[in-house]
Amino acid sequence: MNAEKAISVLDTMRLPNGAYTASVSQDYNYVWIRDVVYTVLPFLHSPCERYEKAYHSLFDLFRNYEWKIDIHTKKKPQHLYEFIHSRYAKDLTELHVEWGHAQNDAIGGFLWGVGEGVRHGKKVIRDEKDLQIVQKLVQYLDCLQYWQAKDNGMWEENMEVHASSIGACVAGLHAVKMLVDVDDDSIHKGEETLRFMLPRESETKETDLALLSLIFPYRIVDRNTALLILNNISSRLERKHGCIRYENDVYYNEGSEAEWCFGLPWMGMCYKELGMMDKVQEYISKTKRIVPENWEVPELYIGGTNTPNKNTPLAWAVALSYLFIEGNEKDERKYKIE
Numbered sequence: 001m002n003a004e005k006a007i008s009v010l011d012t013m014r015l016p017n018g019a020y021t022a023s024v025s026q027d028y029n030y031v032w033i034r035d036v037v038y039t040v041l042p043f044l045h046s047p048c049e050r051y052e053k054a055y056h057s058l059f060d061l062f063r064n065y066e067w068k069i070d071i072h073t074k075k076k077p078q079h080l081y082e083f084i085h086s087r088y089a090k091d092l093t094e095l096h097v098e099w100g101h102a103q104n105d106a107i108g109g110f111l112w113g114v115g116e117g118v119r120h121g122k123k124v125i126r127d128e129k130d131l132q133i134v135q136k137l138v139q140y141l142d143c144l145q146y147w148q149a150k151d152n153g154m155w156e157e158n159m160e161v162h163a164s165s166i167g168a169c170v171a172g173l174h175a176v177k178m179l180v181d182v183d184d185d186s187i188h189k190g191e192e193t194l195r196f197m198l199p200r201e202s203e204t205k206e207t208d209l210a211l212l213s214l215i216f217p218y219r220i221v222d223r224n225t226a227l228l229i230l231n232n233i234s235s236r237l238e239r240k241h242g243c244i245r246y247e248n249d250v251y252y253n254e255g256s257e258a259e260w261c262f263g264l265p266w267m268g269m270c271y272k273e274l275g276m277m278d279k280v281q282e283y284i285s286k287t288k289r290i291v292p293e294n295w296e297v298p299e300l301y302i303g304g305t306n307t308p309n310k311n312t313p314l315a316w317a318v319a320l321s322y323l324f325i326e327g328n329e330k331d332e333r334k335y336k337i338e
Helices: 004-011 033-039 050-064 066-071 105-120 129-143 163-176 184-197 209-214 224-237 264-271 277-290 316-338
Strands: none
Touching: 004 209, 033 050, 033 105, 033 316, 050 066, 050 105, 050 129, 066 129, 066 316, 105 129, 105 209, 129 163, 129 184, 163 184, 163 209, 163 316, 209 264, 209 316, 224 264, 264 316, 277 316
8 A cells, every 4th residue: 555645645735835724625625723733643753844834834823813812811702703713714814604613622732733843853833923822822721711611622513511622722731831831720620620521522422533532642541541432432433434423423424424534543543552553453454444545535434325425535534544554564664674
């Protein structure tokens, strides 16, 4: 399997400003903060500049809307449009349509990606102004009281307290506390809420694919909790073409829930974090079955069918599949040499 094709597929969604659209489809031809964070994960250990350029573009976005961040470091947003928006036009400007913009996990994910980039020697921070933006985003999460705030969550749906959103914020605050001032009490409040909630995702969802983020990439749960999450997801959400996001999901549901392709490599990455190499090999096989020869991995297969939806390729799905397969092949090559 020529994994290098994946990079050229990702490049079809890369914009001149360094950000990525979620897909080339009409529906997803926008820039989502969270999708960019996941899409550039393969470049965290790479000498190319794709990782830095993507974060520079997001910093430029936040600089452009710094006035809004300033307001909501002191005053909680009351309406969805007041939140830092979750998706943008290709020129990184806000879209003036109603949307589920209360997505605290996107801000937590961005902070995590900045901190991880710095930790890996990436020049994601260009100047003092970028550091100021990081500090203000930390204050924004504090103002929201993210540890008890209802938000739209990773799937941009109903407002409730989501463990995956709180976890992303905890990971983000941990990641930047060497760069800016972070109140330890703010982190502790998030951790305390997670202890109370996990392994549930929310009041309405006993388990959810979004919980995988707490294992990979954020690494903020202990082994026992990680195993509970993985067991719940594999037994209840895993299907042939991927994983459903949660039970009774109505998105692209044609008699059964849609099967999201990135669920399989994501599960595999989580098992790799736990050192469970037999499960890693199992999910390598499962992932290779859903990756086409041209590497245009779909968002999902429409529920109850063998048909992918039109959001093909999905940048996030391509990135996670590549990261998992290529990472495993590198490990195998290294093992053979040793």
